[in-house]
Amino acid sequence: MNDTLTARLAALGRFLPTLALGLAGGGLAYWLDVPLPWLLGAMFATTLASLAGARLRSPGRGRKGVLVVIGVMLGAAFTPEMSGDLPLWGASLSVMLLATALMMAFSVWFSRRVAGHSLDTALYAGVPGGVSAVTGMALDSGADLRVVGMTHAVRILVLLVAIPPVLQWVGHVSLQPTGMDLAQWLWLPAPGDAAWLAGAGVLGAWLGHRLRLPNALLFGPALVSAALHLTGLTHAAIPPTLIALAQVIIGVSVGVRFTGTSLAKVGHTLVMAMLQAVCLLGIAILAAWGIHAATGVSLPAALLAYMPGGAPELSLVALSLGIDPAFVTSHHLLRITVLILLMPVLLGACRRLGARSGRGPSDGPDPC
Numbered sequence: 001m002n003d004t005l006t007a008r009l010a011a012l013g014r015f016l017p018t019l020a021l022g023l024a025g026g027g028l029a030y031w032l033d034v035p036l037p038w039l040l041g042a043m044f045a046t047t048l049a050s051l052a053g054a055r056l057r058s059p060g061r062g063r064k065g066v067l068v069v070i071g072v073m074l075g076a077a078f079t080p081e082m083s084g085d086l087p088l089w090g091a092s093l094s095v096m097l098l099a100t101a102l103m104m105a106f107s108v109w110f111s112r113r114v115a116g117h118s119l120d121t122a123l124y125a126g127v128p129g130g131v132s133a134v135t136g137m138a139l140d141s142g143a144d145l146r147v148v149g150m151t152h153a154v155r156i157l158v159l160l161v162a163i164p165p166v167l168q169w170v171g172h173v174s175l176q177p178t179g180m181d182l183a184q185w186l187w188l189p190a191p192g193d194a195a196w197l198a199g200a201g202v203l204g205a206w207l208g209h210r211l212r213l214p215n216a217l218l219f220g221p222a223l224v225s226a227a228l229h230l231t232g233l234t235h236a237a238i239p240p241t242l243i244a245l246a247q248v249i250i251g252v253s254v255g256v257r258f259t260g261t262s263l264a265k266v267g268h269t270l271v272m273a274m275l276q277a278v279c280l281l282g283i284a285i286l287a288a289w290g291i292h293a294a295t296g297v298s299l300p301a302a303l304l305a306y307m308p309g310g311a312p313e314l315s316l317v318a319l320s321l322g323i324d325p326a327f328v329t330s331h332h333l334l335r336i337t338v339l340i341l342l343m344p345v346l347l348g349a350c351r352r353l354g355a356r357s358g359r360g361p362s363d364g365p366d367p368c
Contacts, residue, residue: 015057021045022252026244035164036320038247039313043160046255056256059249066249067217068201070316073238073246074218075200075225077325089327092297096306096331097338099287103128103280103308104339104346110279115272117147123347125151125273128280128308130336133214137343147269153257154273155280156310160254162281163304163317170289170299185241193236200225214336218312222329247320250313280308298324305331 025045029037050056059066107126111117117125120143127134131152138148189197201221208220228234261270288302301324304314311332318328 012062015059015062018046018056018252018256019059019248021049021056022248022255026248026251036160036247036317038244039251039316039320040160040164042248042251043157043254044251046252047157047258048255050255050258051261054259056252056259058256059253062249063253064217066246067215067312068205068221069238069242069246070250070312070319071204071218071221072197072201072225073243073319074222074315074325074329075204075227076229076235076237077319077329078226078230079326085327088295088297089330091295092291092302092305092327093331093334095287095291096335099283099306100128100308100335100339102287103283106279106283107276110276111151111272115269115276117144118142120347121147123343124148126276127339127343128155128335129311129332130214130339131156131309133336133340134343137340141347146266149257150261150266150269151273151276152309153254154270155277155308156254156313158274158277159281159307159310160313160317166281166285166303167300167321170303180240188239189236193234196228196234196236197225197238200228214333214340215311218315219329219333222333226326243320247316250316254313277308284308298327301327304328311336 022042022045025043026038026041029041029044034040046056104126107128108122111122111126112119115122120138120141124134124138124141124143125148131149134152135145135149138145188194204221204224205217206220207224208216208218211220213219213223284303284306288299288306291297291302292299300321301318304318304323305328307314311329315325315329315332317323318325
């Protein structure tokens with residue numbers, strides 16, 4: 001017991017310099033009035049430090065705790081008034097699945113024909129979402145884990161960097177940071193509300209694992225919190241300081257993925273991942289524009305919901321900007337669930353096609 005506690009405290013101590021860098025980057029971005037300051041500031045600071053050779057530490061268990069907090073926050077966005085929007089949600093979810101299929105097909109084609117990766121690598125790197133689950137599944141395959149991890153990391157980085165200019169381009173949303181005084185930053189919920197929120201987090205994390213939900217620590221608490229808020233049992237909100245800290249840790253989590261990356265050695269992988277991410281972003285923009293024109297669904301909400309990957313990051317962006325986080329979260333949950341269920345089937349089908357054409361999973365381009 002003491003050894004475990006000592007090890008955790010030691011891990012926390014090693015992470016503190018990375019957290020301090022993230023807080024400094026977020027604070028600077030906040031001072032400069034950058035959109036999404038705590039998230040983007042922390043992400044830029046740690047990404048640049050990682051690429052410069054700094055050995056930054058991952059949040060580890062800290063990220064797991066933050067996912068629970070984000071899940072509880074997202075659940076609070078579900079209200080009884082949403083029932084009238086369900087037909088629009090159904091149409092949007094259908095379009096999102098079609099766009100996801102197109103993204104997946106393009107990603108695999110691009111990785112095989114343009115980037116020259118193996119079939120396993122192309123499939124796992126091309127999944128538009130669920131990076132944690134996908135990486136775990138890739139461990140038992142012939143995929144190049146470094147390419148898979150870097151492709152997902154670069155995609156999330158590109159998406160988060162693109163959000164402010166793209167949202168400003170489509171309009172309908174203000175990205176100007178809202179200044180808060182000290183009293184607002186120090187606001188805390190009442191003890192009863194805090195108990196509801198904590199209970200939703202603990203019960204949701206347990207339920208997420210029991211139900212084997214994708215990204216259980218995010219979507220489990222979101223479901224329990226949504227149930228509490230939909231039924232009116234609580235209207236509790238998360239303190240702004242906790243929201244800012246969650247953004248910093250998520251930003252740091254993206255940045256530290258580039259630790260140990262040598263631009264000279266992986267330059268080709270980085271360039272291919274960036275090109276693929278930009279193309280997928282284009283597909284998401286077209287799909288969001290289409291559903292907006294056809295049904296009147298909020299264009300910014302559809303855009304965040306259709307973006308390929310980064311459920312915690314994009315849901316947190318929706319929450320921070322007030323862009324229908326319940327809508328965005330529901331889309332990412334469905335996408336990740338469908339992708340994880342279909343991945344074994346898709347991989348088997350592509351391998352069979354490759355075998356018929358006389359190619360193995362590590363060979364060159366094939367019909368898949």
